[in-house]
Every structure is written in structure tokens, then in C-alpha cells.
Amino acid sequence: MALIELKNLTKTFVTKTQSVNALKDINLSIEKGDIYGIIGMSGAGKSTLVRCINYLERPTSGSVIIDGRDLSTMSQKDLRQLRQQVSMIFQHFNLLQQRDVRGNIAFAMEIACMKKADIDRRIDELLDIVSLTERQHNYPSQLSGGQQQRVAIARALSTNPKIILCDEATSALDPQTTQQILSLLKDINQRMGITIVIITHEMSVVESICSHVAIIDEGHLAESGPVEAIFSQPKTDAAKRLIFRNVQKTDKLIGDRMVRIVFDGQQADEPVIAELISQCHIMVNIQFADTRNVGGKAFGQMILQLPEDHLQQDKAIYFLKEMGLKVEEVSGHAL
Numbered sequence: 001m002a003l004i005e006l007k008n009l010t011k012t013f014v015t016k017t018q019s020v021n022a023l024k025d026i027n028l029s030i031e032k033g034d035i036y037g038i039i040g041m042s043g044a045g046k047s048t049l050v051r052c053i054n055y056l057e058r059p060t061s062g063s064v065i066i067d068g069r070d071l072s073t074m075s076q077k078d079l080r081q082l083r084q085q086v087s088m089i090f091q092h093f094n095l096l097q098q099r100d101v102r103g104n105i106a107f108a109m110e111i112a113c114m115k116k117a118d119i120d121r122r123i124d125e126l127l128d129i130v131s132l133t134e135r136q137h138n139y140p141s142q143l144s145g146g147q148q149q150r151v152a153i154a155r156a157l158s159t160n161p162k163i164i165l166c167d168e169a170t171s172a173l174d175p176q177t178t179q180q181i182l183s184l185l186k187d188i189n190q191r192m193g194i195t196i197v198i199i200t201h202e203m204s205v206v207e208s209i210c211s212h213v214a215i216i217d218e219g220h221l222a223e224s225g226p227v228e229a230i231f232s233q234p235k236t237d238a239a240k241r242l243i244f245r246n247v248q249k250t251d252k253l254i255g256d257r258m259v260r261i262v263f264d265g266q267q268a269d270e271p272v273i274a275e276l277i278s279q280c281h282i283m284v285n286i287q288f289a290d291t292r293n294v295g296g297k298a299f300g301q302m303i304l305q306l307p308e309d310h311l312q313q314d315k316a317i318y319f320l321k322e323m324g325l326k327v328e329e330v331s332g333h334a335l
């Protein structure tokens with residue numbers, strides 16, 4: 001049985017003026033050891049979904065089953081205990097500003113009534129895991145965003161969780177720090193066998209560490225499955241929109257004859273260009289590329305500047321079309 005099972009989950013928020021169907025009949029299974037990405041546009045229902053997983057939000061209907069236990073049957077006390085096994089980290093870290101790093105990490109263990117000596121020992125271990133031993137007496141305001149998120153990760157780990165839920169945990173961080181946090185999470189997943197659920201609106205996050213992905217669109221589960229399968233062959237419009245989201249983004253380019261080639265998973269990008277050069281002896285200049293590689297297949301677009309010679313230009317276009325790519329001419333200013 002899956003570690004996390006969501007069955008026919010719905011959540012409707014009723015306010016004075018309206019009711020919002022934030023989640024509509026979601027069915028999802030997350031296995032132990034997965035790093036499961038949940039991706040969707042802003043307002044899709046991702047935060048609501050993740051808050052239902054530990055019952056911070058009570059579903060309107062349907063069930064959440066963790067490790068075989070239906071959360072709707074649990075008392076408040078049981079739920080508090082469960083939340084020690086299902087920790088959470090957030091976009092804005094949610095640290096206590098008046099406590100230093102040690103104090104912040106101690107927090108969940110104090111609530112769990114652990115002995116002071118045990119807490120201290122555990123904090124030392126956790127500081128080592130998140131590489132913050134040297135910063136243990138700093139306050140949050142003295143730390144960078146990445147360091148603050150590592151404190152939050154240590155705090156989340158302190159109660160030996162089975163599951164860590166991350167709600168946009170890297171969305172406030174720069175790309176390099178994001179990668180550091182993601183590799184720390186991956187390490188935690190592999191070394192400790194902790195299942196990780198990652199909510200994000202960024203494809204790159206899912207690509208870097210997730211084994212599985214679910215795409216949420218306006219409260220519906222559009223698609224779910226292994227990352228490679230979903231990203232290489234998105235079936236629904238919602239998935240295609242997310243996966244090709246950056247494709248329209250272009251810069252102003254100046255040049256003579258240029259073509260735009262579109263990769264939609266038929267081909268990997270590098271071999272195409274390499275073969276154009278090696279088989280046809282045609283040199284092209286990559287003016288712009290926004291392709292992503294998913295399991296050896298490319299998605300996105302590339303703009304190539306063709307050589308001066310007209311015959312070579314036509315050969316290049318012919319070759320690219322033969323390779324199964326969509327090729328269209330673009331003029332320098334009308335990209």
C-alpha cells in the first residue's frame with residue numbers, strides 16, 4: 001500500500017461572498033521513498049492539497065490515508081502526533097525571530113516534550129546534517145535565505161519524520177541556493193529514506209529532483225506519473241502549458257536568414273546540431289535556445305542563424321525537416 005493515498009479528495013472554501021472549489025476529486029498515491037512533485041500555476045490548489053495531507057486543512061470530502069490510517073478517524077491528539085511524522089517547510093521559512101538557530105531547531109522537540117539533554121544531542125546531529133554548526137548561535141536575521149531554509153529543514157527533521165512536505169520551499173531563493181537546498185533534500189531522501197512531497201510552480205525544481213510529478217490545474221489533477229513519462233509526453237493541455245511555458249519567450253535578435261526549430265520530444269537537441277555540422281558540413285550559429293532535456297528528448301525551441309550561402313541554407317532547412325523538426329523562417333526583428 002502507498003504511504004500517502006488521497007481518495008476523491010475535495011475542498012471547498014465557503015466565504016460570505018462566494019464558494020471556491022479549491023480541490024476537485026483528487027486521487028493520488030505516493031509511495032515510500034518517492035520525491036513527488038506537485039506542480040501547477042498560482043491558485044491551482046497546491047497549498048490546499050499539501051495542507052490536506054497533514055490535515056492542517058480538513059477536506060470537504062474524500063479521504064487522506066497515511067501509512068494505512070485514515071486521518072478522518074483520528075483524534076486531535078493523534079493528529080498532533082501524526083504531524084511530527086509529516087513535517088512541513090515553507091517558502092518564507094517561518095522561523096522564530098527571537099530564537100537563535102539552536103532554539104529554532106529545538107522548537108518541535110520541546111513541543112514533543114523531549115528531554116533537554118536529548119534535544120541538545122539531536123540538535124548537534126541536525127546541525128551537522130544541514131551544515132550549520134558554525135551558525136548555531138545566530139538569529140534568523142543574521143542568516144541568508146538558504147541558511148534560514150536549512151534551519152527549517154533541521155527543524156522539520158528533528159522529530160524523525162517519515163514525510164516532509166515542502167510548499168514552495170525554494171521559491172524565495174536564487175537559482176544557486178535553490179540547487180543547494182534541493183540537493184540537501186535529495187540527500188535526506190536517499191540517506192534517511194524520507195518521502196518528500198514538493199509543491200512548486202517551477203518546472204526546473206521538478207526536473208532536478210523529483211521521481212514523480214502530479215500536475216494540478218484549477219483544482220483538478222490533470223496528470224500524474226513518473227517525471228520522464230509526463231514531461232516527455234504530456235497529454236493534457238494543462239501539462240503542455242506548463243511544460244512549454246517558456247517557449248514563447250524570445251529576445252530581440254539581429255541577423256540575416258534565421259530559422260526557428262521547435263523540439264517537441266521527437267529528437268534530442270545536441271545530436272541534431274552535431275549532425276547538421278558533421279553530415280552536411282553546414283555551420284550554424286545558435287542565436288537563442290530555450291530547450292529542456294527530459295530523458296534524452298528535447299522540448300522547446302532554438303533559433304539558428306544559417307550560413308551566408310543560399311544552397312547551404314536550403315540544405316540546412318531540408319535536413320532539419322528530414323529530422324522531423326518543425327522549421328520556420330524568422331526575420332531578425334519579428335521573433
Ligand SMILES: Nc1ncnc2c1ncn2[C@@H]1O[C@H](COP(=O)(O)OP(=O)(O)O)[C@@H](O)[C@H]1O
Nearest residue numbers: 013020022040041042043044045046047048049
Ligand atoms: N482559506 C481560504 N479561504 C478561501 N479561499 C481559499 C482559502 N485558501 C485558498 N483559497 C482559494 O483556493 C484556491 C487555491 O489556493 P491555493 O491552494 O493557495 O493555490 P496554490 O497554492 O496552488 O497557489 C485559490 O482560489 C484560493 O484563493
Ligand SMILES: [Mg+2]
Nearest residue numbers: 046047048168
Ligand atoms: Mg501556494
